Amino acid sequence: MLFTNTRLRFGLFTRLLHWLIAILILGLIWLGWYMVDLTYYDKWYNASLHYHKSLGILALALAIVKLGWHVYTPVPGPLADLQPWEKTGARLMHYLLWGMMLLIPVSGYLISTSAGKPIQLFNWFAIPAIVDVDEELRELAIDVHFYLAYATLFLAAGHAGAALKHHFINRDDTLKRMLWK
Incomplete structure (x- = not known):
């Protein structure tokens, strides 16, 4: 498995970043849901807040690394047999997800530092x-x-x-390009 991307396939580093960021984002959303039910006096209140902030900054750092990595090794284009609306939809989806990966941590930073205190990263x-x-x-x-x-x-x-639609209905390599092989 190549470390860098090719014209047809995502490289190992891109895949690693993709899945790490995905797991972090889902974990952060779950932790956010958990935190909102805690009171200030709950024993997990401070710890959950600390880890939510630290993991959020880590997710932002990984997203920035991934963005830089895409400048160094451009991502493969969509498969040739995709419909124009699928290509447009995929591009729009990726832009929106990139926006979320950047805007959510920035808004979290603003919330966390609104009292003028720094954020302790782990x-x-x-x-x-x-x-x-x-x-x-x-x-x-x-x-x-x-x-x-x-x-x-x-x-x-x-x-x-x-991705699942492409894998199970279209039976193309869209999902396989991001899985481990």
Whole structure:
């Protein structure tokens, strides 16, 4: 298995980043749902908040690495036998997912640093609060974070559904290009 992408197939590093980010995003959404039911005095409140922030920053860092990697080794294009609407839909889906991978962590950062305190990344180091966040911006960031998380679930389901459709109905290599072999 090649490390870099080819014209027809995703390389090992791209696949690794894809699946790590997917697992992180789904885990972060689950953790977010878990956290909203906790009270301040719950023993898991601080720990869940800490891990949600740290894992969110990790997901953002991996997305930035993946974006840079795509500049270095461009992704394979869609299969030749796809319909024009499928190619357009796939491109739109990927752009929207990229937007989510960048906007959700940025909104989380704004929420987390709105009191002017840094974010502790796994207690290894601190990411400083570099933006002065007023109450209006904080409320906007909370809404963006919340609604885009749900939009991401919807998009991820569509992304996975399209891949499964190509695998089981079209019987083409769309899904196989991202699986381990």
